[in-house]
Amino acid sequence: MFEGFQGAEIDTGDAGIFCLRAGTGPPLLLLHGFPQTHLMWRDIAPALASRFSVVCADLRGYGGSSCPASTPxxxxYAKRAMADDLVRLMEKLGFSSFMVAGHDRGGRVAYRMALDHPGSIDRLAVL
Structure with missing residues (x-):
């Protein structure tokens, strides 16, 4: 399904974030919606990997990512916490700035990421 992609769980300090990655070129982070996982990108991620360094991540609490204990x-599980996870994920993968495309809940996380970390976001697509 994601031929040529490599999986990893990256410790971001507050959560373990699962991601698949492949390709070369400018970094592109793809974020899923609710109630999906990185698998929603299965039809387009391989094509994008021919032009970009594609990272398909599971938000905290979804798919292969960890589920930190909640609080009252x-x-x-705030969009801000999820955005922070993903900026740290991309930094640990060697990307200080990147493009991000988010669908549904992932779009809200991407929007929060652009507000809180404007220097990290090169381009933003909210679907």
């Missing part, structure tokens, strides 16, 4: 205010 649900802060561990």
């Amino acid at each position: 205010d649900h802060a561990p």
Whole structure:
């Protein structure tokens, strides 16, 4: 399904984030919606990997990513916490700035990421 992609779980400090990655070129982070996982990108990610360094990540609490304990205010599952995870993920993969495309909940996380980490985001697509 994701031929040529390599999987990894990256410790971001607050969560373990699962991702698949492949390709060369400018980095592109793809974020899924609710109630999906990175698998929603299966039809387009391989084609994008011919032009970009594609990273398909599972948001915390989804798919192969860890599920940190929640709190009464649900802060561990706030869009801000998820955005921070993904900026740290991309940094650990060697990308200080990147493009991001997010669908549904992933779009809201991408939007939060652009607000909180404008220097990290080269391009933003919210689907």
